[in-house]
Amino acid sequence: MAEMNFGGVIETVVTSKEFSLEKAREVLKHETIAVIGYGIQGPGQAGNLRDNGFNVIVGQRHGTTYDKAVADGWVPGETLFSIEEAAHRGTIVCMLLSDAGQIAAWPTIKHHLTAGKTLYYSHGFAINWSNRTGVVPPADIDVILVAPKGSGTSLRTMFLEGRGLNCSYAVYQDVSGRAEEKTLAFGIGIGAGYLFKTTFEREAVSDLTGERGSLMGAIEGLFEAQYEVLRANGHSPSEAFNETVEELTQSLMPLVGAKGMDWMYANCSTTAQRGALDWAPRFRDAVKPVIEQLYRSVKDGHEAQVSIDSNSKPDYREGLNKELEAMRNKEMWRAGATVRQLRPEND
Numbered sequence: 001m002a003e004m005n006f007g008g009v010i011e012t013v014v015t016s017k018e019f020s021l022e023k024a025r026e027v028l029k030h031e032t033i034a035v036i037g038y039g040i041q042g043p044g045q046a047g048n049l050r051d052n053g054f055n056v057i058v059g060q061r062h063g064t065t066y067d068k069a070v071a072d073g074w075v076p077g078e079t080l081f082s083i084e085e086a087a088h089r090g091t092i093v094c095m096l097l098s099d100a101g102q103i104a105a106w107p108t109i110k111h112h113l114t115a116g117k118t119l120y121y122s123h124g125f126a127i128n129w130s131n132r133t134g135v136v137p138p139a140d141i142d143v144i145l146v147a148p149k150g151s152g153t154s155l156r157t158m159f160l161e162g163r164g165l166n167c168s169y170a171v172y173q174d175v176s177g178r179a180e181e182k183t184l185a186f187g188i189g190i191g192a193g194y195l196f197k198t199t200f201e202r203e204a205v206s207d208l209t210g211e212r213g214s215l216m217g218a219i220e221g222l223f224e225a226q227y228e229v230l231r232a233n234g235h236s237p238s239e240a241f242n243e244t245v246e247e248l249t250q251s252l253m254p255l256v257g258a259k260g261m262d263w264m265y266a267n268c269s270t271t272a273q274r275g276a277l278d279w280a281p282r283f284r285d286a287v288k289p290v291i292e293q294l295y296r297s298v299k300d301g302h303e304a305q306v307s308i309d310s311n312s313k314p315d316y317r318e319g320l321n322k323e324l325e326a327m328r329n330k331e332m333w334r335a336g337a338t339v340r341q342l343r344p345e346n347d
């Protein structure tokens with residue numbers, strides 16, 4: 001574990017320097033890791049663990065994602081099973097079904113969580129909102145969490161590029177006395193860049209806030225607002241898209257990612273710097289009440305309930321796909337598709 005200074009606050013983090021892959025393999029050498037669910041996180045985590053030399057099996061219901069698992073080299077009857085069979089065979093049972101799917105599958109899974117096994121999550125959702133999910137783990141198993149801070153797709157691609165995605169980790173129940181060691185070994189195994197400590201509650205609340213806020217919901221809302229104002233004032237779609245999205249993703253955000261916001265500002269004109277420095281606090285003050293409202297809605301369980309209700313419907317996938325299609329068909333994102341085509345590297 002390394003003590004690091006995060007903007008003046010000392011936190012403990014773990015990297016492969018403190019916890020090597022060899023040590024992780026040693027810690028988990030007698031375990032059968034059953035990855036239940038092969039949607040977004042499932043392929044990322046199962047693939048990275050397999051490539052890192054762990055003993056992994058996958059449990060997935062039949063359908064397109066089962067077929068994807070076969071295409072990815074998981075062998076039916078050897079390393080690919082039904083959800084129930086994988087939960088039975090696994091000693092570490094990884095709940096990587098959708099959060100609503102975990103509720104539906106819980107009655108099946110819980111019978112296979114016999115004494116000494118480990119229940120693993122990548123989200124605090126099921127446990128933190130157990131009054132809504134009905135998930136209460138048996139008292140004689142370890143319950144642990146490693147939550148990648150990004151898409152499972154990025155977890156896999158970054159691993160293949162020799163990079164690592166940051167993850168938080170937490171222990172909810174430590175029966176074996178080895179729960180933390182197993183958690184860290186798992187995190188290194190799935191290719192974490194570094195691991196920072198949290199609790200199931202803090203992970204659940206921060207994660208739902210982040211994705212509804214600046215990571216996804218707020219950013220789309222901001223893009224739409226600016227694009228609409230530019231278009232309403234006679235700017236062309238290409239101009240509005242470039243000034244709203246393309247320049248941000250292609251030119252400016254990579255600078256923020258590399259060396260921080262002041263570095264990006266410093267690489268723009270003094271005109272841009274002056275205006276952005278003046279307007280940033282106005283945006284902060286306008287948006288903060290919405291973020292506070294969002295945080296309350298997450299913390300009191302309302303957001304979790306909305307997700308459970310909507311994603312438990314039998315046709316939830318069709319509904320979500322329709323909403324994504326509507327987003328794709330907005331003028332702004334259709335303009336974006338043309339802009340992407342015009343990137344010389346896409347020739």
Ligand SMILES: NC(=O)c1ccc[n+]([C@@H]2O[C@H](COP(=O)([O-])OP(=O)(O)OC[C@H]3O[C@@H](n4cnc5c(N)ncnc54)[C@H](O)[C@@H]3O)[C@@H](O)[C@H]2O)c1
Nearest residue numbers: 037038039040041042065096097098101104122123151152
């Ligand atoms: N998507 C991400 O990149 C990401 C990132 C960090 C954490 N997480 C967490 O990881 C977990 C898995 O998320 P995901 O996005 O990979 O899941 P997902 O939405 O892609 O679903 C995974 C699989 O669950 C199956 N499923 C859904 N409902 C089911 C049901 N009722 N019965 C049986 N199977 C069912 C689907 O077939 C799908 O293949 C969640 O706890 C999520 O919050 C996800």
Ligand SMILES: CC(C)(O)[C@@H](O)C(=O)O
Nearest residue numbers: 149150151152207211215
């Ligand atoms: C990738 C995200 C947004 O960080 C994750 O939290 C999710 O739910 O998919």
Ligand SMILES: [Mg+2]
Nearest residue numbers: 123207208211
């Ligand atoms: Mg999330």
Ligand SMILES: [Mg+2]
Nearest residue numbers: 149150207211
């Ligand atoms: Mg997240």
